[in-house]
Amino acid sequence: MSDTWIILGATSTIARVMARQLAEQGAHLVLAGRDMGDLERSASDCSARGAASAQAVAFDARDPESFEGALALAETAEGAVNVAVFVGSMPPQEDMDADPGLIAGVVTDSFTGPAAFLTRIAPLMEARGKGCVVGVGSVAGDRGRLGNYIYGAAKAGFHTYLSGLRNRLGRSGVHVVTVKPGTVDTAMTWGMEALPFLAPPEKVAGDILRAVEKKKNVLYTPFIWWPVMTVIKSIPEGVFKKLKI
Amino acid sequence: MRWKTDTYTGWGRVHGATGALARPERASALEALIAEEPAPAIGMRRSYGDACLAQDRRAVDMTRLDRVLEFDGETGALHVEAGARIGDLLAVFAPRGWLPPVMPGTGFATVGGGIAMDVHGKNHHHAGSFGQHVTEITLMTGAGPRVITPEADAALFKATVGGLGQTGPILSARFGLLKAKGDVMVVTERRVKDWEQFLTLLDGSDATYSVGWIDATARGPALGRGILEEGETGGGLIKPAKRSRKVPFDAPGFALAPPIVRAFNQAYWRRVPEAGRTSVKRIDDFFFPLDKIHDWNRLYGRQGFHQFQCVVPLDQADALRNMLVHIANSGFASPLAVLKRMGPGRGGFLSFPMEGYTLAVDFRNRPGAVKLINLLEGMTEQARGRLYLAKDALATTGRIRAMYPDHGAWLAEVLAIDPEGHFATDLTRRLKLRETT
Known part of the structure; x- marks a missing residue:
């Protein structure tokens, strides 16, 4: 019996690559997101590449009513149910500085929306006593930086939520992986200037699936971001507040 | 952000360009882009010359639009996005007994590129060109996707197949995969002692897949010697692929000095026993032998290289022999040289194939080699032959x-669909292909 993977934000670059890798392993896939046309195309791709099943379902982090479709599919799925969260949004910091009204949306997309979904599905996963949650955060959540601290704050909130969820779900055999990717070569980063350690999405997706297998708690991918962020986190606030990194 | 300024090159690394690139991941993103800021589509940039370049202009990298949209396991009918790589399709479908109908020498080529160049493969004499297998193309136009078929849109279809991308970006295409016996190849290699024997063997071969490696440095009685490879698909078990390797730096100039190439070719020829041999190979090793070495184009050094590829009619075999004499005497040839008999199959107005013999030889880029290629191009023209635009970097308009x-006929369709020349590339500008006179 194949596992089921519910992928929230399945139109994102890394999610698409990971869905393809899961399809090749014969998983059941539920691709959730807003662009149904694009999700249908990805679902076809996954079916052709060996997924036990693949279907597109509407999901909007800002609309809790839209959670029902994916939740209903989880109810009927046989075997382990896994959830991977790729949703999030990152408008330029300047735009949010100019229009603080944007902040709530960023926090909903990157933190409270997915947290609400995970909290809804948690009892089902606990009842099954297996499966895992992959929560994609960001290295930006490790420290508030001048360049994008609102997005970073939302991701930091999500990291803390995931940590608590791990604490809760671990007791019933469900594992939670917090993923902190660095800069990845995606549609979101295309055209941004001078990105350090830019990683291909295939590598990041592969790292995530390996972390699931090994039941890692927190994954920095590519690995170079672990020492980098360890250094950045250790800089005293008095010094850090004067830096522009 | 939609655009990113980058510097990139054709596979031969002689021509390069600096320009703005977009890389849409969704059909809707491509649609918006073509409606607002139309630009030519490029794929994996495996064209050797400047067909995939747009200096100081915009171009659309299609490689992230690479999904299988539909596959019928009964008939083999396939619908894929244009950025899908042909080698990727082989890897996905060969284990289930289906092969792309035509495969060029590299699996990195995309479906869109395969259509735009109307590529041929080792089965051209039986199967025709790639474009001849395509039953439907979805073009992205300023007004949204437009589906064209060979029946309903004959002229536009023939201007798109082999059409160098000038009718606009291809979003997706439908074509049938071919049923194969299995996912391994049974390959027979024969040593060929000279030119005459090569032609006799090529003319007599009825193998599904065939290709000749030719020693372009052999002269005198050994002129035209080489190895004929014939392949059939088969079932069986075989070791998994070794990891691919990468060429980490540009090779120095002396790596391809004539004595080294001659010695290499001698050894390569003798590798096959005199009586020939039959062996079982991995399917991708047979079709894409060089893909295992990533960035092998760097072996030619920083100046890059040219591939001369022509086809001449069957009755012009002597002209081709003369070209080979010039090449062998020059000492410029690299070990990469291919001779093949082509069938008549071609799918578009600007498609390369014609019934005859095709010769392809790589040369490191230097003045002597460029002069030699000019001479060979003239000989091709005299022989009523044709140069391959996917390879060309040096030809002239006339x-x-x-x-x-x-x-x-091609230009009429192109001007009707893109009168303002948004989809022009460095190749169409160099050869003035979009001008009427």
């Missing part, structure tokens, strides 16, 4: 016009 008599 010569290409003479070789492609259907240019006018």
Whole structure:
């Protein structure tokens, strides 16, 4: 019996690559997101590449009513149910500085929306006593930086939520992986200037699936971001507040 | 952000460009882009010359639009996005007994590129060109996707197949995969002692897949010697692929000095026993032998290289032999040289194939080699042959016009769909392909 993977934000670059890798392993896939046309195309791709099943379902982090479709599919799925969260949004910091009204949306997309979904599905996963949650955060959540601290704050909130969820779900055999990717070569980063350690999405997706297998708690991918962020986190606030990194 | 300024090159690394690139991941993103800021589509940049370049202009990298949209396991009918790589399709479908109908020498080529160049493969004599297998193309136009078929849109279809991308970006295409016996190849290699024997063997071969490696440095009685490879698909078990390797730096100039190439070719030829041999190979090793070495184009050094590829009619085999004499005497040839008999199959107005013999030889880029290629191009024209635009970096407008008599029909369609020249590339500008006179 194949596992089921519910992928929230399945139109994102890394999610698409990971869905393809899961399809090749014969998983059941539920691709959730807003662009149904694009999700249908990805679902076809996954079916052709060996997924036990693949279907597109509407999901909007800002609309809790839209959670029902994916939740209903989880109810009927046989075997382990896994959830991977790729949703999030990152408008330029300047735009949010100019229009603080944007902040709530960023926090909903990157933190409270997915947290609400995970909290809804948690009892089902606990009842099954297996499966895992992959929560994609960001290295930006490790420290508030001048360049994008609102997005970073939302991701930091999500990291803390995931940590608590791990604490809760671990007791019933469900594992939670917090993923902190660095800069990845995606549609979101295309055209941004001078990105350090830019990683291909295939590598990041592969790292995530390996972390699931090994039941890692927190994954920095590519690995170079672990020492980098360890250094950045250790800089005293008095010094850090004067830096522009 | 939609655009990113980058510097990139054709596979031969002689021509390069700096320009703005977009890389849409969704059909809707491509649609918006073509409606607002139309630009030519490029794929994995495996064209050797400047067909995939747009200096100081915009271009659309299609490689992230690479999904399988539909596959019918009964008939083999496939619908894929244009950025899908042909080698990727082989890897996905060969284990289930289906092969892309035509595969060029590299699996990195995309479906869109395969259509735009109307590529051929080792089965051209039986199966025709790639474009001949395509039953439907979805073009992205300023007004949204437009589906064209060979029946309903005959002229536009023939201007798109082999059409160098000038009718606009291809979003997706439908074609049938071919049923194969299995996902391994049974390959027979024969040592060929000279030119005459090569032609006799090529003319007599009825193998599904065939290709000749030719020692372009052999002279005198050994002129035209080489190895004929014939392949059939089969079932069986075989070791998994070794990891691919990468060429980490540009090779120094002396790596391809004539004595080294001659010695290499001698050893390569003798590798096959005199009596020939039959062996079982991995399917991708047979079709894409060089793909295991990533960035092998760096072996030619920083100046890059040219691939000369022509086809001449069957009755012009002597002209081809003369070209080989010039090449062998020059000492410029690299070990990469291919001779093959082509069938008549071609799908578009500007498609390369014609019934005859095709010769492809790589040369490191230097003045002597460029002069030699000019000479070979003239000999091709005289022999009523044709140069391959996917490889070309040096030809002139007049010569290409003479070789492609259907240019006018192609241009009429191109000007109708893209009158402002948004989809022009460095190749179409260099060869003035979009000008009427």
